[in-house]
Amino acid sequence: MLSLNELWFVLIAVLFVGFFFLEGFDFGVGMQSQLLPANEKQRRVMINSIGPFWDANEVWLITGAGAMFAAFPNWYATLFSGFYVPFVFALFGLILRGVAFEYRGKAQSAGWRKTWDLSILIGSFLPPFLLAIVFASFIKGLPIDGDMQMHASFFGDIVNVYTVLAGLTVILLCNVHGLLFTALRTFGELQDRARKRAQVLLLPTGALLLAFVIMTYFETDIFEVRGILLWAIVLLGIVAFVLSGYFCKKKRDGWAFGMTGAVLGLSVISVFVGLFPRVMVSSLGEAFNLTITNSASGHYSLKVMTIVALTLLPFVLGYQIWSYFIFHKRLSDKETLEY
Amino acid sequence: MDVLMLSRMQFASTTIFHFFFVPVTIGLSFIIAIMETMYVRKGDEVYKRMAKFWGKLFLVNFAIGVVTGILQEFQFGMNWSDYSRFVGDIFGAPLAIEALLAFFLESTFIGIWIFGWEKVSKKIHLLSIWFVAIGTTLSAFWILAANSFMQHPVGYTINNGRAEMNDFLSLITNGQVLVEFPHTVLGAFATGAFLIIGISAFKLLKKQDTDFFKRSFQIAVIVGVISSIGVAFAGHWQAQYLVKTQPMKMAASEGLWEDSADPAPWTVVASIDPENKMSSHELKVPYVLSFLSYSKFSGSVKGMNTLQSEYEQAYGPGDYIPPVRTTFWSFRIMIAAGMAMIFITLWAIYLMWRKKMDQPNTKFMRICLTGLLLPPIANTAGWTMTEFGRQPWTVFGLLTTDKSVSPNITSGQVLFSLITFNTAYAALLIVLIYLFVKVIKKGPNGVDEESEHSTDPYNTKE
Numbered sequence: 001m002l003s004l005n006e007l008w009f010v011l012i013a014v015l016f017v018g019f020f021f022l023e024g025f026d027f028g029v030g031m032q033s034q035l036l037p038a039n040e041k042q043r044r045v046m047i048n049s050i051g052p053f054w055d056a057n058e059v060w061l062i063t064g065a066g067a068m069f070a071a072f073p074n075w076y077a078t079l080f081s082g083f084y085v086p087f088v089f090a091l092f093g094l095i096l097r098g099v100a101f102e103y104r105g106k107a108q109s110a111g112w113r114k115t116w117d118l119s120i121l122i123g124s125f126l127p128p129f130l131l132a133i134v135f136a137s138f139i140k141g142l143p144i145d146g147d148m149q150m151h152a153s154f155f156g157d158i159v160n161v162y163t164v165l166a167g168l169t170v171i172l173l174c175n176v177h178g179l180l181f182t183a184l185r186t187f188g189e190l191q192d193r194a195r196k197r198a199q200v201l202l203l204p205t206g207a208l209l210l211a212f213v214i215m216t217y218f219e220t221d222i223f224e225v226r227g228i229l230l231w232a233i234v235l236l237g238i239v240a241f242v243l244s245g246y247f248c249k250k251k252r253d254g255w256a257f258g259m260t261g262a263v264l265g266l267s268v269i270s271v272f273v274g275l276f277p278r279v280m281v282s283s284l285g286e287a288f289n290l291t292i293t294n295s296a297s298g299h300y301s302l303k304v305m306t307i308v309a310l311t312l313l314p315f316v317l318g319y320q321i322w323s324y325f326i327f328h329k330r331l332s333d334k335e336t337l338e339y
Numbered sequence: 340m341d342v343l344m345l346s347r348m349q350f351a352s353t354t355i356f357h358f359f360f361v362p363v364t365i366g367l368s369f370i371i372a373i374m375e376t377m378y379v380r381k382g383d384e385v386y387k388r389m390a391k392f393w394g395k396l397f398l399v400n401f402a403i404g405v406v407t408g409i410l411q412e413f414q415f416g417m418n419w420s421d422y423s424r425f426v427g428d429i430f431g432a433p434l435a436i437e438a439l440l441a442f443f444l445e446s447t448f449i450g451i452w453i454f455g456w457e458k459v460s461k462k463i464h465l466l467s468i469w470f471v472a473i474g475t476t477l478s479a480f481w482i483l484a485a486n487s488f489m490q491h492p493v494g495y496t497i498n499n500g501r502a503e504m505n506d507f508l509s510l511i512t513n514g515q516v517l518v519e520f521p522h523t524v525l526g527a528f529a530t531g532a533f534l535i536i537g538i539s540a541f542k543l544l545k546k547q548d549t550d551f552f553k554r555s556f557q558i559a560v561i562v563g564v565i566s567s568i569g570v571a572f573a574g575h576w577q578a579q580y581l582v583k584t585q586p587m588k589m590a591a592s593e594g595l596w597e598d599s600a601d602p603a604p605w606t607v608v609a610s611i612d613p614e615n616k617m618s619s620h621e622l623k624v625p626y627v628l629s630f631l632s633y634s635k636f637s638g639s640v641k642g643m644n645t646l647q648s649e650y651e652q653a654y655g656p657g658d659y660i661p662p663v664r665t666t667f668w669s670f671r672i673m674i675a676a677g678m679a680m681i682f683i684t685l686w687a688i689y690l691m692w693r694k695k696m697d698q699p700n701t702k703f704m705r706i707c708l709t710g711l712l713l714p715p716i717a718n719t720a721g722w723t724m725t726e727f728g729r730q731p732w733t734v735f736g737l738l739t740t741d742k743s744v745s746p747n748i749t750s751g752q753v754l755f756s757l758i759t760f761n762t763a764y765a766a767l768l769i770v771l772i773y774l775f776v777k778v779i780k781k782g783p784n785g786v787d788e789e790s791e792h793s794t795d796p797y798n799t800k801e
Contacts, residue, residue, distance in 0.1 A: 052450035055405065059442045065412060066435035073427020080416025080423075081745035087417055088756045095406040095763055099770070102402035106774050148424075149747040297428040298503040308436055316443045323447050326458055338453055 004302040005292040008071035009279070011309065012064055013272040019060035020170075020268050021261040023128075026054040028178015030097065030124025031171075034117055036179070036197055042190045044337045047101065047120070049185040051339055052327045054101065056320060058094070061131075070305055074148050074295035075279045082142065082150025083134055086158060090130040097123025105339045128174050129167040133158065135271050136166035139220045141283035148290060150280075157283075162219045169212045172205040173264055180248065180257040187330050195248060198256070202245050209241065209263070221281075222274025230270060237266040343744045345753040346418040349760070353410050354726075355719055356764045360404035362718055365479060365524065366531015367397040368472040370562055372465075374555075379465045389555055390468070392783040393535060398453065399774045403767050405446075410760065412438075418753065422733055422743035429495055429504045430485050433511075437481035445474030479527070480520055487515035489734050490725070491584045502737060518580045522573035525566045526721070529680055530714035532563030536687070537711030538779055540704040551783050557691060564684035571677055575631065582632040582640065585735060587650070588728035590643045591663045592670040593628060594618040601639035603628035608671070613663045616644065654736065661730040669723040676717035683710045 002010065029050045037043040068076040080087060096119040104116035137152075140162055144150045152158050179198035183191050213234055217223050223230050244259030275281070279295055282288035296302065371390050378386035412434060415423050423430075448470040455464055488495075493513050494506035504510065539556035542548060581589050593599075594611045596618060605627030609618040626636045643660050650659040683706060690703070729735060733743040 048454075052454040055446040055450060056443060058409075059438060059446045062409060062412060062442055063435065063438035065416075066431065066438040068431075069412075069416065069423065069427055070431030070435040073424055073431055076416045076427060076431070077420035077423040077745075080413060081418070081420035081747055084417055084745075084748050084752045085755065087413060088752075088759055091410055091413060092759055092763065094409055095767075098406040098409075099402045099767065102398060103770065103774065106399070107777065147746075151747055297431065298498065300507075301428045301432060301504040304504065304507045305432055305435065308432075309439060312436075312439050316439060320443070320447055323451055326451060326455060336454075336457065 004299065004306060005071075005296050006277075007306060008067065008296070008302060009272070009276060009292045012067050012071065013269065015060055015064035015067060016272075017265045017268045019057070019064055020128075020264045022057040022060060023054070024174045024261065024264045025177045025181040025257070026050040026057055027124045027128045028174040028176065029181055030054075030120050030178070031175055032178050032182065032194075032197070034121040036182070036193055037190065038193065040113075042193075043117075044105070044339065045186060045190060045331055045335070046182055047104070047339045048335065048337050049182060049331055051101070052323060055098075056323070058098075061127075067305075067309075071297055071302060072279060072290075072292070072295040073297060075290055078144060078148050078150050078280060078290060078295075079134070082144070082152055083158065085154055086130045086133065090127045093123040093126030093130075095123075096120075097127075101339055105337065125171065128170050132167040132170035133163040135268070136163040138280055139216070139222050139271055139274050141220075141281040143284055144280060144282035144288050144290065145284060146288055148288075148295070162215050165208065165212050165215060169205070169208040170264070170267070172201060172208055173260060173267075176201050176205055176244075177257065177260040177264060180244075180253055180260055183253040184257050185330055191253075195251065195253070198248055199245070202248065206241060206245075209237070220274065222270070226273055230274060233266055233270045233273065237263055237270075240266065340750060340754075342748055342750050342753055343741055345750055345757055346744050346748075347740070349418055349753060349757050350414060351726075352757070352761055352764065353407065353414060354722070357404070357407040357411055358718055358722060359715055360400050360407065361475075361479070362523075362527035362530035362714065363400045363534060364397070364404045365472075365475045365527035366529065366562075366566075367393060367400070367534065368468065368475055368531075369528060370531050370535060370559060371397060372468045372472045373558065373562070375465050375468050379461050385551060385554065388551065388783045389558075392551075392778075393555070394452075395778045396534070396538075396775060399771060399778070401449065403771060407764075417756075418745055418748070419733075419743045420745040420747070422738065425501045425738050425743070426488070426734060427501075429488055429502055429510065432504065432507070433481040433485040433488075437478050437485075441474045441478035441481060445471045445478065448474065476524060479524055480516070483520050483523060484511050484513065484516045487513045487519055489732075490519075490729060491515040491580075492734055492737055497737075502734070514580055515584065518573065518577040522570060522577050522721075525570040525573055526714065526718055528566035529563055529570055530718065532559040532566060532684075533680065533710055533714045535559035536563055536683075537708050540707035540710075541779070542782065544701060544704045544708070548782050548784070556687075560684055560687040560691065563680070564688050567677065567680040567684055571681065574677070575634075578631045579634060585729065586641050587643065587646045587659060588661065588666065588724075589632065590641060590646055591661045591666040591728055592724055593640065594621075594663060594667045595640060595642045596644050597642040598645055599628060599640045599642065601629070602626045602637045603632070603640045605631065609667070611664050611667055613660070657731070657739075659731065661728050666724050666728045669720040669727070673717050673720040673724060676713045676720065680710065680713050680717070683707060683713075 029046055033043050033046040037046055065076070068079070100116040100119035100123060104113055104120070107113075137158060142150050142152050142157055176198050179194045179201070182194035183198065186194070240259045240262040244256045244263065247253075247256035247259060277292045278289045279292060280290040282290070297305075371393050374386050374393065375390040377383070378390060415430075448467040451459065451467040452464065452471060455467065459467070488510060491513060492502065494504060494509035495502045496505050497503075535555055536559045539552040539559065542552040543556065578589070590596075593606055594609045595606070596616050602625065604623035604625045606618070607622040607624060609621040611618045628640055629636055629638045632638060632640050643663070647659055651657065686703065687707070731739045731741070733740045
């Protein structure tokens, strides 16, 4: 049986897998909506394709952070105060993005739209890029002292070759994932463009992924710690990635989309598997690691949270899946374009 | 400036800015849900246009509420990490439940509501706005349950140098949240109502879409009168709870240095001198403070000097007196704004009852338009009193504000975030006002123009 601490570690991992799978595609659509479309109408169609979903997708992140706060307060406290400046940028991105979707369609002038389009681009780039940096530095290790305080330098501890590589890899993955979502939700010229662009991007994405795996082998201890299990995840990731290329070529957009989502999900899983039972690795010595024991809430609190979460989760998943079902049809030519 | 001061400014500006939008979201979502219910039941298209028109304003406002809400959640860890470590066991739970129970609900169903007009049945569409409304209210409950723990900690033990939960039920039935929740939510209903009342009054003055705005006005007035009277009653219960649990806040909001007479008079205005610990030029109404505090016309209320020495005995040496002037005046501003709201809605009811709405008098309509500002003033003042009045505590009696701040962040970092976010707030406010004016100018008939129905969406050469 899982202990409650382990269960909450798994639940938080699930929330972040869900977040990267779901918001991964709307981040990708956000970026590509500024790079791919041939005209304004295609751009509107693209942005509207994620219209009913992006807000709820973002809540996966908010719930993930909330669950960290509730189940592992020391993890939450060390993480958010330690990554102060990156989080300012990430939050700034989320602010821009959230209002940009809502506001860009509310006035007609070209300057107005250009401003919000730029906001969508920045706002869709910054959060996944910075979160990938955060996740990569979890396993690389950060200067966390005996008081669980993190004193990281912005350049060096947080921003370095390894973490930036992680950031760029995730950005490219999100772009491909988003393009495949576009292919899934539209038809005609836009769909063709999206598929083609996805195919072009797959190659550099694969190269970055490979480089990231190799660098992870040398920069972190997670292959040492987990051995065969981690290799299995990497292998699954490679299979999923190759399959996404195959399905994309065969124009089976749904399957291709599922596979890039799987690659994103497996990347997050590999971080959590590599971390366990730690939640943050200290570069100052093993004794200073934050773990699922020393950063956790009390047993009572975890028990209450578990009951609440397991009661609510089926409903949440139920109506979210239902909302995807409501909007499952490709955007038709009679569509009302809100954004 | 030091990290503590800057972090307090960051917290205050984010919270105040966030709380301009939250009450509008809660209030408008309910009123829109009522309008759409009338549409589904009566089939009258005007109610659908109402839901759509007020829905436009709702969405413009909702977006800022959401994005500043994310900031709210993150800043506990960013700026107040020692606080987060100390209370995470208790404070984190309601926040996580808020996300799981409320945020998912409102974010999913707002998507269905915006994009589902032609995709789901009328009833499902109606259900989705009700879910949004319920979601926002549930969200308010959980964040207020968390806040109530800070005002009046219950259901915990101190273990390993931090507060740990030992009774979840008493956390969510905290007497504080039972008075704070109705007060806040009724205030939010009034906020939504006054927004509609004010804008409708403006359009009625301009004689545009008279029928549409007269009906909107009437719906909002009914919601407004119930909620603004309700908010006063809830406030009264809250004051009584305050005297019991945070007497210092009550004394500070009265500028009361020495114990009051019995029965206690209520100070209307006073000149407060915190340096010399005295108030002068006081204008007092007899009996009222006793009534406020105990619901009867007798009983003395403790003053700050008495409480200061009591607190020193209980918690050790220190200054336990909050910023008195801020607390005193914000309390009065809140009450004055609240009274004005009751007055306006009662007057409007009288006009409706006497069927004088057909030629509404311009002076009253102008008052209604200005009345739009009353709820934000009352809301801000109310929270200022609540949060300033709790100082120097973050968690009353357990943890002080200076021990809550993150020890590992620099003032440069906080200054950077303070400037970044406040610039963003200012820009958002300008954009919001611009969009509000635009939507209002266009009126209910212009609502559908922007969202285009295209015939050839993908290949058109522009």
